[in-house]
Amino acid sequence: MxxxxxxxxxxxxxxxxxxxxxxxxxxxxxxxxxxxxxxxxxxxxxxxxxxxxxxxxxxxxFYKVNLRRECPFWKDSSHCGIRYCQVESCNEYTEAAQEFDCEETPHQDLGYLNTTISVSSLEDFALWQAYDDAQDLFCRLPDEDGDAQYVDLRLNPExxxxxxxxxxxxxxxxxxxxxxxxxxxxxxxxxxxxxxxxxxxxxxxxxxxxxxxxxxxxxxxxxxxxxxxxxxxxxxxxxxxxxxxxxxxxxxxxxxxxxxxxxxxxxxxxxxxxxxxxxxxxxxxxxxxxxxxxxxxxxxxxxxxxxxxxxxxxxxxxxxxxxxxxxxxxxxxxxxxxxxxxxxxxxxxxxxxxxVGCDKCFKVALIQLNVTADKPTNIDRALKYVQTAKENSAEIAILPECFNSPYGTKFFPKYAEKIPSGETCRCLSECAKKLSIYIVGGSIPEIESGRLYNTCTVWDPQGKLIAKHRKMHLFDIDIPGKITFKESDALSPGNDITTFETDKCKIGVGICYDVRFPELANIYRKLGCSLIVYPGAFNMTTGPLHWELLFRARACDNQLFVAGVSPARDLTADYHAWGHSIFVNPVAQVEAQAEHEETIIYGIVDLAKIAETRQNIPILKQRRTDVYDISHHHL
Known part of the structure; x- marks a missing residue:
């Protein structure tokens, strides 16, 4: 007790x-x-x-609490009034800051718990039993429904x-x-x-x-x-x-x-x-x-x-x-x-x-990484930024498109890996488990059955691969005098939409050019997603024109949170990324945005903000599908 x-x-x-x-x-x-x-x-x-x-x-x-239990008396639409209201993660039992060496043997299985806390042994906590007589309980125990977690009260002062x-x-x-x-x-x-x-x-x-x-x-x-x-x-x-x-x-x-x-x-x-x-x-x-x-x-x-x-x-x-x-x-x-x-x-x-509200908020980290031609260096830097994100209480870390390789059709075959057995996937899995954090692995070149794909992997806090999204819309454009690029010369398109569940909400995944297609984002909304993440590498032509516009449009159209995560700009590279990683709320306001340099920015996903926006402007209920269908048949 x-x-x-x-x-x-x-x-x-x-x-x-x-x-x-x-x-x-x-x-x-x-x-x-x-x-x-x-x-x-x-x-x-x-x-x-x-x-x-x-x-x-x-x-x-260390105190056991159920942060997921629903209010049994009324619908709770409370907000995070300030950005610090979410329960903080616990890093006390994680090892001190260190470099992740992906060439060594796998890390020891230390039995890490969920995103709320990391500890050396789940069995130890299981032995912390309450001895109260069930017939005489004067309060509802946090684990009555089996969904309780340990939190560190030192990190979560009243x-x-x-x-x-x-x-x-x-x-x-x-x-x-x-x-x-x-x-x-x-x-x-x-x-x-x-x-x-x-x-x-x-x-x-x-x-x-x-x-x-x-x-x-x-x-x-x-x-x-x-x-x-x-x-x-x-x-x-x-x-x-x-x-x-x-x-x-x-x-x-x-x-x-x-x-x-x-x-x-x-x-x-x-x-x-x-x-x-x-x-x-x-x-x-x-x-x-x-x-x-x-x-x-x-x-x-x-x-x-x-x-x-x-x-x-x-x-x-x-x-x-x-x-x-x-x-x-x-x-x-x-x-x-x-x-x-x-x-x-x-x-x-x-x-x-x-x-009592406020558990409806969670923090995401958008990692704008400087990508080089050195694959191990890229992976190592990415994992260090994920650790920084965890230390700043992020529950989800999002990496940019092609974070382990330069962006370009000539690089895809050289850097391609099998998923999930490749070097990059192994490192992401170990890092997610080590830090007890969700990782959206930007994208990497994937090879399967002789075909190349631009693929995003998602890893849960136990280090398991829970989602894989292959870029559906390939970047084939020709703007005379500015940029010509044809991903289809090297890549095959993916054919599946991709969502994954966390303990807070459902999240949809797209990659770069996918953001231009509103149908995909609308499907994610209909599937119940609260956040869509788009690792993307817009260029110096399309970036200034459309980067912010498109992310705000997807957020506005679907009244949810949208994150766009770009590589940092490197003018010595073959491809010059626009940068400006961006986090947009359901009313299309930009809540956080980077410049072009390597950095990490954070966003707070407030689920109550989604509910409020959709109640105030109920566009999904007001859609005239009858008219749209008739118009379609007349085309």
Whole structure:
């Protein structure tokens, strides 16, 4: 099991910040027998330092959560309000930055998990079992439906994510109005503290627990606020952002003048919850002291057990614990039924939390690579950029067209490989597995049965080949005085459309010239794709004319995200690529674009943005297929 403690946030004091109402909070904590000052002193001197160290231990640092569970109560259309809201990947157990040598034997099978986290052994995590009695569960466990994953809480601190608007308010409204015990004839969402005195102790305790949790969350979000984007919700290129305490936000959440005088009481409820949980830990100490806290690291597990026992010893020394003995007098029918209501309400609230948005966003990396005549160098540089993408929390890395060879009909036979047994494929597979990331392998020359193809491979985080797209439309053009090129002199066309599924959405694949054909993109939309990726190498003639235009058009026509990934421009090469890798959103806005040099850019795919765009401008529903069909027959 995990150890849960709600900590009173001290960062404003320790950081030298001042917020008047926090320091004026004194006196008794309602329904308890101690003062706020006593709790502050005990927490700051004895509990907080121990907890701060304890939560860095692997047993508590890695937490199992189900990020795919659907909201069971309403359709969630929440957005990523800012670009940092997605759950960050975990790289802690990947090896340090290194060069991938594709000529050596395959990497050891280290049992890496999915994109959420990489660890050395899946079996170790499987042994972290919960020992709760299923009949007495007060919450819905993350792996009840078998779709839970481990995340690194150090990489995912509780902080402001931009999740807001009507869906955010709806969650707390449903919790307070439908899952809290309430006095009769009180219709406001938040019950004034003066109205709680008429409720029985058990119902009052429940409300104060929820209110304390709410206060804890709001304090965390104010303590770690995205200061660099305080006045902006716009998506742009990704970065780490500047995080820190936002005193204005804290005051807005709790100052009496902004909360009808209730803010200080909400913080008292946090103190109350602190005491309640401290008492729960002491009551469970006999069990907690026998836990192994197993992670597979014997030395750290021993340190964790020692730290837990020390923590529990200190907790037992506290003299003013919450007195739970007067609650749930099970000699009466009301006491037994009330306890069951508690359990049901807590389970409902844990399910409501599945309606919190922001897991609908994920980051993609567009790698604009400088391609040379040296194949091993090209592969090595590509893999290094994929590692950079992973380190910046991208879930999908996209390489450019012909990333392992110069672009040109005379080069295709020399650089061609079999798929998936060739050198490039082996390296991409190992890299995807090593880093636990999806890789869209741009394209490489493929040879099969004596024919050459321009082929994109897609690899999942386990290193498996999950899709292969052969360029369908060959680049045969003749612009007098500017460019003449005929791919069909060397290549054969592919005859299949290609999609692949990730844990977030379905993605369609095209290559370069394929982007000029709107029928293909429209098919991808009808198949349910949320993103289309086009590795492409437009030239210095067609690039300035049509590159951005075509990607914006495909995004606009189909109301989805589109990524175009080009090689970098090299004026010493036979073929001069336009560059300008581009990421376009469903309303045809360019959210990220490179220049012509080697670089990596990022885009955030916000699935809610697709839904909103299609609801606002429902072009798919408005198509006049009856007229189109008649017109076709008259041609």
């Amino acid at each position: 995990k150890l849960y403690v709600v900590l009173i946030i001290t960062c404003f004091v320790n950081g030298g910040y001042k917020s008047n109402f926090l320091f004026e909070l004194t006196g008794k904590i309602n329904d308890c027998s101690c003062d706020i000052d006593v709790v502050d002193e005990f927490n700051n001197a004895k509990i907080y330092p121990r907890i701060s160290s304890l939560v860095l231990k692997d047993f508590f640092r 902080r402001y994510t931009g999740f807001k608007g009507k869906n955010a308010h709806r969650i707390w409204h449903v919790i307070y109005k439908e899952n809290c015990f309430r006095p009769e004839n009180i219709y406001e969402v938040y019950i004034r503290s003066s109205k709680l005195t008429g409720m029985c102790l058990e119902k009052r305790v429940f409300y104060r627990v929820i209110s304390g949790l709410h206060a804890s969350i709001n304090i965390h979000l104010s303590a770690k606020y995205l200061l660099s984007d305080k006045n902006s919700n716009l998506l742009s290129q990704c970065g780490t952002g500047l995080w820190g305490p936002n005193i204005e936000e804290l005051n807005r959440k709790f100052a009496p003048e902004f909360t009808n005088g209730e803010g200080p009481q909400w913080i008292r409820n946090l103190y109350f919850l602190y005491l309640l949980e401290l008492r729960a830990l002491v009551k469970a100490s006999a069990y907690l002291e026998q836990e192994e806290y197993y992670t597979g690291n014997e030395k750290e597990d021993a340190e964790t057990r020692k730290a837990i026992n020390n923590f529990l010893m200190i907790a037992k020394e506290f003299q003013f614990h919450f007195n739970e003995s007067v609650m749930f007098q099970e000699t009466t029918l009301d006491g037994k039924s009330l306890k069951e209501e508690f359990r049901q309400h807590f389970r409902n609230i844990s399910s409501i939390m599945d309606c």
